[in-house]
Amino acid sequence: MAATAGTTDPSGSVLVLTNPHDVTSDLVLRILAERKVPVVRFDPGTDLHAGAALSARYGTGGQRGTLRTRSRELDLTGVRSVWTRRPSAFDGPGELDGQERRFAAAQSLWGVGGILASLPGADYVNHPWDNRAAEHKPAQLAAAQRSGFAVPGTLITNDPDGAREFVASQCGRVVYKPLWNTPYEVDGRAQQVWVREVRAEEITDGVAACPHLFQATVAKAFDVRLTAVGGRLFAVRIDSPDLDWRQRQSLMECTPIAVPDGVARSVRAYLELSRLVFGAFDFAVTADGEWYFLECNPNGQWAWQPEAITDAIAHALADQLQKSH
Template structure:
């Protein structure tokens, strides 16, 4: 296979094993790759970009690569670390520097000319809002469980009483740690009326009727390439807590689900999406959510390999680009 051509830019942190799968495949195809983590700016990245009548030009220089910002084939936007500032700066100056980096370097990375994004970071951002997801899923024809977002304890108790059983779901997977730096996760949990108290006033909370299900389904969409996997074996409502107990079986995608997925991706301008469904006893698929940048590399090789190839195809051949 011939080598060369403009590089693929992979925007992610160092320990992203999902991106590693795609980079390995691109290397096998001899497609040039530049890996960059915006969180390394300005410590390990030097930026020089010009704008004029011909569009942006200039370079991004990392410890091992020099990227011509006017000559990028495609961008695989995965999971970069947060922007940082020089530790010597005092707090207010550091906050200012971080925002300048976000709107400077981040703005450049989002404005590369004639470049195919999987996904564009601003499309990822828009598609991460649960209320927008719920509204769009309903418009696209998915079966959406009754859902309430509130900070009113009376409304929450009434909803749980009238729609039980009900689960609580975080509105965003926000990174947080304890006093020792250990990562913390807010899991999906069953919730009862007596668990609701005045503390609910402090922020927005999402409550959703729990689907009576026989299994979970993760559908990974890469353009028109759809990979649906039935997930069995979870003893609780959140299968992510029980990976060791899970089994995976590829399943066909019903035509109405495929049509809904296509419409959903188009609505948000996405190329990639990781959709979660509950499989009801009657065979119906109940929509839970779509993570525009969800994980998939933990599946067995016979499932991950086709997904890897589909993403590499998008990045190599710019499928779906204007």
């Protein structure tokens, strides 16, 4: 665990939950340091196995808690805001194995995770439970519809015949998308499951093994990544030769783009409905200017964008974390 240099009184600190390799968070932490806002960086999945200790007391008189390391102690009642960035998954101590390690990992998830998600008086960007709820793609599509977005025709099913019928019924092309970025290997080598086109005759009975997401392809002119921090919106147009621009980011071009008023209203409605402060929205935009919602990652990366946009997002996040309390 590390804290801002020179911080001796962590009362009113910003607590950043992330792993030690998360360089994106450093952009925001530097801004907070320049503003002399106390910051404590903590990775609950690993730091508790490296000498840190977390305690919380509950009773009629209220709630108290401390986070202690070898060098400092943080009063959890004085945390002004919590940034749930990219903490490591909870795991048991390395010296344990088998069911003992699994037991310790589960107790950490429900105990440590519960404490850090219930700090009195703290504002969250985003609350970890809201993050998790908003990661489900079916929930994203339902929220998008309720928020007024245009949404491509989509089917989520484990029925092979239903999938074939849906794909065959579309006037244009259809893509398959994984519902979650699950680790996948072929011959021992890690693979990325990209968005790809699919034809009805390609769909096998293997679809019955689990739900699959099939979506009508938008006849897009370009993509847009819109990053929302509270009520502030930052959008870039993405021109890429690939169906899925993430596949070869070195080939894409990003330029700032204005957000139509209707889209902005729907973004803010989506954030309110999903209880999010931060969201990374992806859109496909047609030649006539129609923005189609594809997904919203409640904890998406943003530091890959043009420097001016990245800097603006970093300052917006610092503002959001600083203003709390």
